[in-house]
Amino acid sequence: MKKTNIFKIAFILTIGLASIFSSCKKDAGPAGPQGAQGAQGPQGLQGTPGPAGSTVLSGNGTPTSTTGANGDFYLDLTSSLFYGPKTAAGWGTGFAMKGANGAAGTNGNKIINGTTIPGATDGSIGDYYLNTTNYLLYGPKIASGWGVGTSLIGTANVKYSGWATSTDPINVGYGKTSIRSARINTTAITPAIINSGVVLVYARRNSDLILPGGTTPLPFSYDLSVVENIKATVNFSLGTSVIYINTTTSNNSLYAEATLEYRYVVIPGGVAIAAAKNINLNDLQAVEKYFNIEK
Incomplete structure (x- = not known):
């Protein structure tokens, strides 16, 4: 008889709690307004400095061991040799920034001038001649001579x-x-x-x-x-x-x-x-x- 009463009491309590929770859920109000933004936090600590960058130095003559720092480069303006990057052992051997001189080219044609018709001895083959009196241009000169000049001032109403x-x-x-x-x-x-x-x-x-x-x-x-x-x-x-x-x-x-x-x-x-x-x-x-x- 006592056992039956305990079950009845437990059942009644369960029903009551369920009613309470159900009632609370249905009666919940709307969400409140958003709060103000909080204050800014303190500035963080400065980061660790990065390594120094390389520098390109220049001078007249070979760089010495005290010139520049590790990682730097050096240009010898006298010899056009480029050194670097410098290491703990020094500058090492420079390499040439310019090649060897090329072969000499052939002489180019010239434009010579005078106030009369060019003579046979004027200029060389391939040259041009400008008569500054009438602006006739002769050339290029060939083995047989200068030939006929060409007017540089148009047909002049011809x-x-x-x-x-x-x-x-x-x-x-x-x-x-x-x-x-x-x-x-x-x-x-x-x-x-x-x-x-x-x-x-x-x-x-x-x-x-x-x-x-x-x-x-x-x-x-x-x-x-x-x-x-x-x-x-x-x-x-x-x-x-x-x-x-x-x-x-x-x-x-x-x-x-x-x-x-x-x-x-x-x-x-x-x-x-x-x-x-x-x-x-x-x-x-x-x-x-x-x-x-x-x-």
């Missing part, structure tokens, strides 16, 4: 044409003689050019029977009497805005002239005088080079 045939021919016959006059129309021929300038006209044709050199200045003559019984002279005359190409043949044949091509160069008076002192105006290649004319 006008020129490409290669083209003449147009609008007029043919007139007098017995066995024929005269043909054709035109090259160009605004480059002005009264000022006619009065004081220079007009150069060159001809070319793909036949070595007429023009053995490929091109030739006007006037010129050719003789094909052995093959075609033709003798002819080709020259030119000027009018405002026109160049007349005039051909005279000996047998009423105009076989050749119609197939010729022409190129003209128009040079103002003052420029022409200067150019004539330095180049052969009958040489088309020399004229093209002197005035920087496109070929």
